[in-house]
Amino acid sequence: MQVNIALEPGVHRSAPALAIEARGLVKRFDGTLAVDGVDLAVPEGAIYGILGPNGAGKTTTLRMLLGIIDPDAGERRILGHSNPQDVARQIGYLPEERGLYPTMKAFEAIAFMGALRGLPLAEGRRRGRELMEQNGLGHAVERQIRQLSKGMAQQVQLLGTLVHSPRLVVLDEPFSGLDAINQGKLELLIRNLAANGATVIFSTHVIAHAERLCEGVAIIAGGKVPYAGSVDHARDRIPAQVRLETLNADxxxxxxxxxxxxxxxxxxxxPLPDSGVEPLLRALIEGNAGIQSLSIERAGLHDAFVAIAGEAAARALNAEPETVQ
Structure with missing residues (x-):
């Protein structure tokens, strides 16, 4: 799918514009605080992850950004607009709760979803067939949704989310229910969307997806965002770890x-000393350690999540099953 966003000739930007900006978003349900002061800044063209366990506030945050529900406090701007409905046709949204009309043919379901975003039905049917062919579902174009496996139906709904070539793609737990092969295909699709100019923001409780795909993440736990920024900066909060093998014990x-x-x-x-590896190596050699091997391993996003959100949130994250269809 091609999504081409080009700057006008002669226009130069010192920093990317923001596709999403949120400040102090708050939401309560029946008096219970679900989201407590969320701040986000997602640059145009970025792949951005909302990372946290079930019940942390990920879905509520996405729904507030999209205008499906309104925040009780705070501000948001989506593609430069304070009212998300003003740019609804430029957004593709895949909710966590999947739902398609069971008797509708697969390509018609894609066309129908595109029509809801302003795409002419005939064009949606053409694109629907084309997208299914491109994504290995050509054999199922004429099948009804009820005749598809749950995983295939999920892929059809994802294609319906993208059929109108949105500038902003919002995916709520998109990897849930996909096997490893289709998860890999989805990761490639997300990369291609960003490469062609779209902004992609997705929620997940699987750290590996966020670490492989995202330039930036928001870590959310208990309705709060203790960290929002680049993946590299999150990992750099923890010193690199040294693994040293020596011949001599003392x-x-x-x-x-x-x-x-x-x-x-x-x-x-x-941890790697603040002075770096060279003084360490010199001391080891001069002290006759008998170095057999030495490696320096940078902290992963999981380690950063534990340090930022705490061990309880990490345990909740790891305890969630990844259902495969």
């Missing part, structure tokens, strides 16, 4: 190791 080189270094067999594990 010696003057031990003084070069930080106090929190732990030993497991012939290996030592500890």
């Amino acid at each position: 010696g003057p080189w031990r003084a070069a190791l930080p106090a929190q270094a732990r030993r497991e067999g012939n290996f030592w594990y500890f």
Whole structure:
């Protein structure tokens, strides 16, 4: 699917415009605080993740951004508009709760979803057939939705979300229900959308998807966003870890190791000192450590999530099943 956004000739931007901007979003349901002061800034053309466990406020946040529900407090701007309904036809939205008319043919379902966003029905039918062919569903074009597997029906709904070539694509837990092969296809599709100019924001409780795809993430837990920014900056909050294997068990080189270094067999594990690796290497060599191997591993997004949101939120995140169809 091609989504082409071009700047006018001669126009230069020092920083990308924001596709989504939210400040202080608050939402209560029956007196219960579901979202508590969420701030977001998503640049145009970015792939952005909302990462958190079930019940953290991800879906409520997305629905407020889209204008499906209104916040009790705070402000939002979507594609430059304070009223999301003004740009509804430029948005594609895949809700967490999937739903298609069971007797409708697959390509007609895609066309129908496009028509809801202003795409002429005839063009939607043409694109629907084309998209299904391109995504390995050509054999199911004429099938009714009720004749499809749950996973195939989900793919049809996703194509219906994209058929009108939206500038902003909002996906709520899009990987849930897909097997590993189709998850890989969806990741490629998301990358292609961004490469062609669209902005993609998706919610997920699977850290691996966010780490592979996103330039930026918002970590949400208990309705709050303790971190929103680049994935790299989140990971850099935790020092890189050193894995050192030595031939000698003891010696003057031990003084070069930080106090929190732990030993497991012939290996030592500890945070990279602030002074860097070169002084460490010099001390190890001069102290006759007998270096067998030394590697420096950067912290992953999971480690950053634990540090930012806490172990309880991480346990809740990891406890959620990933249903595969």
